Each structure stands twice: as C-alpha cells, then as structure tokens.
Amino acid sequence: MSQSVALVGHRDYTGSKLGMWMFLATEVILFGGMFLLYAAYRSDYPGDFHAAAGELNTLVGTVNTLILLTSSLTMALSIAACHHGNRKLAMIMILVTVIFGGAFMVNKYFEWMTKIAHGIYPSSEFLLAHPKGEIIFFGLYFTMTGIHGLHVLIGMVLLVGMFFKVMNQPNAQVSFLSGHGLQRADGGRLAMLDPNGVPLWKSEPIDDTMERVVVKTKYWPVKSRFRVEDFSLLENVGLYWHIVDIIWIFLFPLFYLIT
C-alpha cells in the first residue's frame, strides 16, 4: 500500500523580507542622522564646505559611482539568473559583484591615502590650521565614507557566503512533522520512487517511537518550478547591497559635486 504524505518545508518569504526591510529602515535612519549633521553644518559654513570639497577628486568619485551602480546591476542579474534556473550565471554574477565591491574599496583606499599623505585626516595639524567648516567637512567625509565603506566590506563578506550557498544548492531540507503525516505512515516505510515506480530509496519501518522524519533533498529548480522563497536569503543580501548603493548615490553629489 502506498500513501502520499504532504511535505512540510516551511519558509516564510514575506516574513523574511519584512525583517530585512525593517533593518534597511534602521540603516536609512543611521545614515540619515549623519546627513542631518552634514546639512546643518553646511548651512552654517557654506563657503568652507565649498572650498573643502575642492580637495576631493571628482573623477575618482564618479568612477566609484559607476562601479557601485554596475555592481548593483550584477547583483540584480544574479537573482534574476536564479529565477531563470541558471545557477552558473548566478554564481558568476555574485563573484563579479564582489569584484566590483573590491574595486570600489581599492579606489577608496587610494583616495583616503592621498588625503592622509596631504596631511588631511581627523585632528591632523595641517587640517586644524584650516577654517572650522573645512575641519567639519573632512570629519564628516571620513566618518560617512568610512561607515559606508564598512558596509561595502560587510556586503562583500555576505556575498562570498552567498556564492557558496548558491554553489551548494540544490540543498533543501524537508521534514515530516510528528502528529501530522507521520501517524498515517505508521507501520509502513518511507520510500522514494522514480517515475516508473521503482524504489530509489527506502527508510526503516516507521512505528510510533519515531518522532520526526527528516528528508534532505537536493534539487536545483528549473525556471518553471522555481519558488521565490528558495532564494530569499540571496534576495535579502541583494537588498542590503542596493541600499548601500543608494546611500552612495546621496554621498557622491554632497561630497564630490559641490565645488
């Protein structure tokens, strides 16, 4: 006798996305506070901000903007590739995103090092000899681009993790909860059959001492069978990456384009 039992593989897609969007809101508030400081001090020292921004290299800023925008594209493409059932492309796109993130950080490193070589860093004697507004401008510059850069680094680490997760997928765990399907299978065995009904695998006989049966299945969904909730973690990392991009979209004109 064979009896089919419903598979329980609970994934709360909306819940996981909701948590991520609430976290993103806190990120916006975190940077919002710093943008508020920027706005307040800029209205106090418009001339100094103007002069200090002249020290920043617009070309480097523009290149970094393009790098980050393109990394957002490859991030979105990797998720789209998952949805299209193309794992190889998804993995390549995640790697390319990490490489773009690295390129952004390398640019940032050289930019900071140039500033520091010129004596411009918080509390440097050279900087303290400048007007108050310029000191504040560079204080905000190092704080805001520094915390933003930290976010890029965290995003890169998360993406490397996602690369291995996507590589190891297909890998999904489903369990039969006791009290639901399991009792109905009492006395029988759990079996996996191929399309012709030939058993591929059989479990030990199921009796009432069995609390829970966990079946680990490996599969990679083709386009017609994909479920968004299989990729919610990758999508959440993507959301994080995009919000970091959005923050840069505001940092760029406010620091580099006010000369």
Place this chain on the structure above:
Amino acid sequence: MNHDNETPHESAPYSLYLLTWLALVLLTATTVTVAGLNFGRLSILVALVIAGIKSSIVLTWFMHLRQESKLFHMILLVTIVVLVIAIGLTFTDILYR
C-alpha cells in the same frame, strides 16, 4: 505553499535590469554635468532631485519594490517621513535661532 496574499513575482528578463542600469548611468552623467555648470543655490537642489530619482529607480527595479506588498511601501514611507521631520525641525531651529 499559499501565495494567495502575495503578489506573484514574475521573473523579469535580463534586459530590464540592463535598461535600469543604463538609466542610472545616464542620470549620473547628468548630475556630474549639471554640477559643472554654475546654477548657484539651485545646484544642490538639482543634485538632490537627481539622487532621489536614482534611488527610486534602484528601489523600484533592482529592489523589486513594485512587486512587494503595500506594507513594505509603508515602512519606506514612514522612514522617509521620520527623516523629513527630523531634518525639517532641525532647520526651523537653525534658521530662526
């Protein structure tokens, strides 16, 4: 799985993301070009408007907000309103001190 209360997420074609990226690159070129011209006090306004447009493009297409539930739109809206209130109140203090 019950998807009745969720907007179906259709898998978008790759070309859609390429177009989104192209729009963002063009807007970046615009904001850099506009900054080169001298609009005085208007420059910052133009820069912020372009940054706002770029952000909403990223949110809508890259972050799939158009497919998400109204709840997520509300979270975003509340966040922005909180920021606007904080910045607005600070500036009433700065300007009328």
